[in-house]
Amino acid sequence: MTLPPPALEHVCDLAVTIAPPVEVGQTPAGLRRMIPITGGTVTGPRLNGTVMAGGADFQLILNSGTQAHLDARYVIELDDGSRVFVQNTALRVASLENSQRIMNGQPVNPDEIYFRCQPKLEATAPQWAWLSDSQFIGSGRRTPDGVYLSFYRVL
Template sequence: MSQTTPTPEPTPETLAAPSLEHICDLAVTIAPPVEVGHTPSGLRRMIPITGGVVRGPRLNGRVLPGGADFQLIVGQGTQAHLDARYVIELDDGSRVFVQNTALRVTSAEDALRIMRGEPVNPAAVYFRCQPRLESSAPEWAWLAESQYVGTGRRAPDGVFLSFYRVT
């Protein structure tokens, strides 16, 4: 009977942190919320997206009307889990599908202000997102070959976002 020498466990290593490349900023216009109400999962709302502008070093165009942000509000109203889906039409006519999931966390008082459409100090709100981008245009194929993160700010009349490519 032969004995085998155990294989040593690999040693974890800290890899270099990724960097971020700013690709664009969005100013998204919205319509009043459509309230679904309190479900077993939490408060559900749908915010229609009516348009917007996209400007930045890598993407420029407009947000087409017709998208929506589906929201699940939990934690006594302090946490909003967001799932927005919409289309950007770039300046060259190409279209980009965006699915942007996000987490917005703030105090109960500021959450009520946001729900009523009132301004809230952006420093009091944690708003981070993970957009996914894809296009059928060959020159924009690179959009689906990277991961993205972003920051957001909710205003009474819209949402402002900045998207960054993780490099």
């Protein structure tokens, strides 16, 4: 028996600013990079606030550079002062040419990049408990100076 697909509720959009990558290098697991998160904004129908500086996106680059496994961890400060811890894992797949452009900080056509994420949100205040009690998915777009994300609550 197949169950109906879950509905999605748009929660927010994030514009995350980043610093230049820290190249860790080739490890037995693959190419490792760390992208410092320097700030950003959160706007949307359910969440509004800022991305606090101090987070980072830890990347594992595979398949000659065409596949990136991302693990970003950062804190959002909501407009009411509450804080939310975010751990966002993602998969970004692109052609070799586009992957090299991304790694070199050059723009790419976002329509040519598969970038999907599974953010996990941990709330600190009771009014935001639903964030910890829900599943989320999202879409992403990488630009030379930042990352744009849209988060959706799975209903």
